[in-house]
Amino acid sequence: MEEKKIKKEYSNGEVVVTWEPHKCIHSENCFKGLPTVFNPNQKPWIKVEAETTDRIVEQIKQCPSGALGFYYEGQEESGENELDSELLVEVIPSGPLMVYGKLQVKLTDGSTKPQFKVTAFCRCGKSENKPFCDGTHKKIGFTG
Numbered sequence: 270m271e272e273k274k275i276k277k278e279y280s281n282g283e284v285v286v287t288w289e290p291h292k293c294i295h296s297e298n299c300f301k302g303l304p305t306v307f308n309p310n311q312k313p314w315i316k317v318e319a320e321t322t323d324r325i326v327e328q329i330k331q332c333p334s335g336a337l338g339f340y341y342e343g344q345e346e347s348g349e350n351e352l353d354s355e356l357l358v359e360v361i362p363s364g365p366l367m368v369y370g371k372l373q374v375k376l377t378d379g380s381t382k383p384q385f386k387v388t389a390f391c392r393c394g395k396s397e398n399k400p401f402c403d404g405t406h407k408k409i410g411f412t413g
């Protein structure tokens with residue numbers, strides 16, 4: 270049975286913040302970087318009225334999994350609104366391999382999956398969502 274893909278949206282009238290919990294790898298970048306907006310100890314956990322649109326957008330761009338996204342009111346969400354076509358690959362110490370930009374991932378079954386913004390690839394080998402990171406590296410104490 271396929272996991273239900275939830276997508277929530279929060280708007281401040283200028284920007285719509287999107288949240289897809291199934292993509293989250295719990296890096297904690299969001300609430301460490303902007304705790305006035307992203308606070309998992311409150312309901313709702315995203316308060317877009319607590320900061321300026323520019324600060325919210327800049328923090329969302331730091332999300333390593335793409336679980337957080339955004340689009341501006343009156344525009345359609347494209348999934349590629351904040352990155353150029355150039356790719357950047359970053360090795361996160363004791364964490365995933367991050368790829369920033371638009372790409373196609375060829376899966377083991379031969380299908381391809383388009384990825385936009387940020388993609389976190391598993392380096393520890395224990396993810397239940399390979400080739401993508403699911404945060405298991407933290408649970409098992411992966412170093413590398």
